[in-house]
Amino acid sequence: MRLDLEAKAFAGHEVLGPLSIRLARGERRAVLGPSGIGKSTLLRILSGLDTDFRGRIGGDERRAVVFQEPVLLPWRDALANVTIPTGCADGVARDWLAQVGLVGHEAKFPRQLSLGQQRRLALARAFAAAPDILLMDEPFASLDAGTAARMLVLTDELLSRSGAGLFLVTHDPAEARTLRAEALYLGGQPARFQPAPPAPDQA
Numbered sequence: 001m002r003l004d005l006e007a008k009a010f011a012g013h014e015v016l017g018p019l020s021i022r023l024a025r026g027e028r029r030a031v032l033g034p035s036g037i038g039k040s041t042l043l044r045i046l047s048g049l050d051t052d053f054r055g056r057i058g059g060d061e062r063r064a065v066v067f068q069e070p071v072l073l074p075w076r077d078a079l080a081n082v083t084i085p086t087g088c089a090d091g092v093a094r095d096w097l098a099q100v101g102l103v104g105h106e107a108k109f110p111r112q113l114s115l116g117q118q119r120r121l122a123l124a125r126a127f128a129a130a131p132d133i134l135l136m137d138e139p140f141a142s143l144d145a146g147t148a149a150r151m152l153v154l155t156d157e158l159l160s161r162s163g164a165g166l167f168l169v170t171h172d173p174a175e176a177r178t179l180r181a182e183a184l185y186l187g188g189q190p191a192r193f194q195p196a197p198p199a200p201d202q203a
């Protein structure tokens, strides 16, 4: 996946660029920076959801996106929430549901699952699409600390097992370290990649 972004603007106001990213299968990067700096905007461009920018995007890697909210189909059970969006076979979906710890929950509707289980269902759906690159936007936010820690370990395992690359948007440098992702810091106006800010005890 290649992005050479010259500029991204909203209503004539430039928020991002210039910046470049290269990301291949098996590589992991995390983008960090203050609220409103442009992290989600960058993820939307990389995922192909936002094509309204100046620059070039390329690479034929399959991409899957995991958002902070699981965005599930409310009237379909967990199994169909994996098979319908991805087109994968029932057996493949059952296997991914098992890998995220949802055996026995296949026939449940999203409203019958906890938030943590819904997040794991969204993770199973993303991996069932057999992505080369997984793009994740704050996927561990608003989970209690224990659930977030388990999700992080699970994500690390599934990335290693599948060989997929990772582009993670997060506020939390510790998440990037746990996932062994190279940290990229966004700063400035319009935002670009910058050197890491000093650690709090050195500031």
Ligand SMILES: Nc1ncnc2c1ncn2[C@@H]1O[C@H](COP(=O)(O)OP(=O)(O)OP(=O)(O)O)[C@@H](O)[C@H]1O
Residues within 6 Å of the ligand: 010, 011, 015, 033, 034, 035, 036, 037, 038, 039, 040, 041, 042
């Ligand atoms: N659809 C939109 N229309 C207008 N402005 C937008 C739109 N989406 C984002 N912006 C602006 O672009 C800038 C970057 O937003 P973005 O959501 O990418 O930031 P972020 O770093 O992901 O923030 P947070 O960490 O709070 O989620 C912000 O100033 C935001 O107000």
